[in-house]
Amino acid sequence: MPDLSSIAPAGVVETLQDHWHTLLDGLKVTLELSVFGGAVAFVVAVVLGLAAISRLAVVRTVSRIIVEFFRGTSLVVQLFVLVYVLPQATSVGSHPLLFCVIALGLNYGAYGSEVVRGSLNAVPPGQWETTTALSMSWLTKIRRVIWPQAWALMLPGLNNLMVMLVKGTAIALFIGLPDLTSVGDDLRKSGVDAWTVYGISFVLYYLAALAFSAFLRHLEVRAQRRLGIRPSKVKTAQATAEAVA
Amino acid sequence: MPTDKTDGAGAPDLSKQSGAAVQTGPDFDGNGRPRIAFEDVSKQFGKNVVLNDLNFNVAKGERVTLIGPSGSGKTTILRLLMTLEELSGGFIYVDGDPLTHRKNDAGKRVAMKPKEISVIRKRIGMVFQQFNLFPNMSVIENITEAPIHVLGQSKDEAREKAKKLLDQVGLGDRAEEHPTRLSGGQQQRVAIARALAMEPEILLLDEVTSALDPELVGDVLGVLRDVANSTDITMLLVTHEMQFARDVSHRVMMFDAGHIIEEAEPDAMFSDPQHERTKKFLQAIL
Numbered sequence: 001m002p003d004l005s006s007i008a009p010a011g012v013v014e015t016l017q018d019h020w021h022t023l024l025d026g027l028k029v030t031l032e033l034s035v036f037g038g039a040v041a042f043v044v045a046v047v048l049g050l051a052a053i054s055r056l057a058v059v060r061t062v063s064r065i066i067v068e069f070f071r072g073t074s075l076v077v078q079l080f081v082l083v084y085v086l087p088q089a090t091s092v093g094s095h096p097l098l099f100c101v102i103a104l105g106l107n108y109g110a111y112g113s114e115v116v117r118g119s120l121n122a123v124p125p126g127q128w129e130t131t132t133a134l135s136m137s138w139l140t141k142i143r144r145v146i147w148p149q150a151w152a153l154m155l156p157g158l159n160n161l162m163v164m165l166v167k168g169t170a171i172a173l174f175i176g177l178p179d180l181t182s183v184g185d186d187l188r189k190s191g192v193d194a195w196t197v198y199g200i201s202f203v204l205y206y207l208a209a210l211a212f213s214a215f216l217r218h219l220e221v222r223a224q225r226r227l228g229i230r231p232s233k234v235k236t237a238q239a240t241a242e243a244v245a
Numbered sequence: 246m247p248t249d250k251t252d253g254a255g256a257p258d259l260s261k262q263s264g265a266a267v268q269t270g271p272d273f274d275g276n277g278r279p280r281i282a283f284e285d286v287s288k289q290f291g292k293n294v295v296l297n298d299l300n301f302n303v304a305k306g307e308r309v310t311l312i313g314p315s316g317s318g319k320t321t322i323l324r325l326l327m328t329l330e331e332l333s334g335g336f337i338y339v340d341g342d343p344l345t346h347r348k349n350d351a352g353k354r355v356a357m358k359p360k361e362i363s364v365i366r367k368r369i370g371m372v373f374q375q376f377n378l379f380p381n382m383s384v385i386e387n388i389t390e391a392p393i394h395v396l397g398q399s400k401d402e403a404r405e406k407a408k409k410l411l412d413q414v415g416l417g418d419r420a421e422e423h424p425t426r427l428s429g430g431q432q433q434r435v436a437i438a439r440a441l442a443m444e445p446e447i448l449l450l451d452e453v454t455s456a457l458d459p460e461l462v463g464d465v466l467g468v469l470r471d472v473a474n475s476t477d478i479t480m481l482l483v484t485h486e487m488q489f490a491r492d493v494s495h496r497v498m499m500f501d502a503g504h505i506i507e508e509a510e511p512d513a514m515f516s517d518p519q520h521e522r523t524k525k526f527l528q529a530i531l
């Protein structure tokens with residue numbers, strides 16, 4: 001293994017040596033926000049995505065309104081409302097980390113629901129019709145036949161969103177949570193070279209996003225293998241395109 | 246009323262059918278109920294009126310082939326029965342029970358609840374042109390899925406029955422394979438086994454060999470002949486295989502623009518069509 005100092009600028013090694021503890025604490029908060037935010041976002045995406053294809057117009061409309069609200073308004077403002085307005089208006093108390101997880105979950109979940117909806121719709125109509133011809137209940141249809149096929153289609157889109165969510169956790173800075181961005185900023189203010197601090201941050205964010213992405217890609221390959229075929233690129237692209245439309 | 250094809254054990258014997266009275270009206274069981282009854286059925290897609298006040302009955306155990314030019318409404322009729330399309334007007338009865346709409350006490354037409362519909366729908370099965378096997382399951386899982394999760398059979402019971410069905414369609418050795426590894430003809434035979442596993446009273450077959458390479462058609466038709474000969478499942482089939490239709494069906498109905506313009510026993514229909522449109526149609530496809 002080559003000496004780190006031979007491939008990295010001297011300041012980087014020094015900064016890591018002096019502040020690794022602080023940086024690690026920041027990374028921990030960022031990872032917590034990513035994991036829990038991602039989990040909440042996934043649940044929100046599935047619920048809103050299923051609601052979007054409901055037979056009941058009311059359910060579809062409610063889902064649409066929620067999605068449009070969270071996609072159409074600023075995440076930062078949503079976060080401020082949760083952190084600064086909610087505790088005043090109600091007795092829920094102040095839980096910045098929890099509120100940040102919820103804001104991330106709702107926001108990215110709203111985007112994710114479009115991926116889920118698009119993927120469910122991309123499962124061929126013949127598959128849906130066959131489940132009806134076999135008299136399956138709605139839950140059985142979805143759980144046993146449609147979801148496993150849609151799952152393979154939605155993973156690329158969810159993967160993109162997860163990468164964005166990891167980077168998006170930096171909004172924690174706005175409410176004073178000591179995440180990676182926040183501790184980096186403090187280090188800069190305390191006199192550490194800005195280039196060095198942000199360079200380290202870049203790399204850590206990149207590695208975190210890469211780890212989540214690789215995990216989801218692993219799930220995708222598994223889901224595809226289960227279908228015995230690689231879902232056509234067109235279908236995957238269609239599902240993803242609907243997500244960003 | 247020809248009883249030979251309605252009740253009793255075993256398959257209706259085609260040879261016993263007299264060439265005389267062709268059955269056009271309802272054929273009733275002891276309760277006076279046909280297996281399938283269409284009553285003033287209408288269906289339109291937007292402004293396109295596909296079916297307009299269609300009336301016909303199908304007796305228990307009867308096998309009826311629908312023929313007619315493309316767009317004449319044959320698929321729509323099957324899909325209405327399978328509840329894949331919604332009726333625009335009229336009623337469909339299965340064994341006298343309304344399928345999707347009923348008349349209330351005041352004689353008004355009301356839609357039934359999904360729960361009520363699903364009870365009647367369980368009596369009906371369908372095989373599609375495109376097989377539609379579930380790609381996330383093995384061959385045998387495709388067959389056991391609905392019996393386990395809809396009929397509540399135990400896994401062992403469902404698998405045992407599925408194995409018998411697979412043997413019956415000549416695929417006993419392919420149970421654990423992935424459906425995409427099967428040929429089209431094999432996939433369609435699995436689809437037939439899957440439909441039969443639900444033990445339907447009525448089986449709907451919509452051009453089930455049309456998507457197959459010619460050399461694979463024979464096996465699928467062979468399986469269906471077996472089913473026809475060994476069960477008394479009521480069948481409604483759309484096919485371009487006229488010899489097959491002639492062999493297995495009790496009655497052929499010729500459709501044009503959503504109307505039955507002629508119906509007869511297959512021999513009569515194919516050798517001596519009465520209607521000008523039927524003659525033209527049969528000439529074109531035979």
Ligand SMILES: Nc1ncnc2c1ncn2[C@@H]1O[C@H](COP(=O)(O)OP(=O)(O)O)[C@@H](O)[C@H]1O
Pocket residue numbers: 290293295313314315316317318319320321322
């Ligand atoms: N989902 C649909 N939407 C609009 N029109 C349809 C739909 N399905 C069928 N049709 C129309 O209904 C008519 C009858 O179609 P179909 O029942 O498929 O006829 P066939 O099976 O005899 O060829 C055609 O004019 C067709 O265009």
Ligand SMILES: [Mg+2]
Pocket residue numbers: 319320321483
């Ligand atoms: Mg058709």
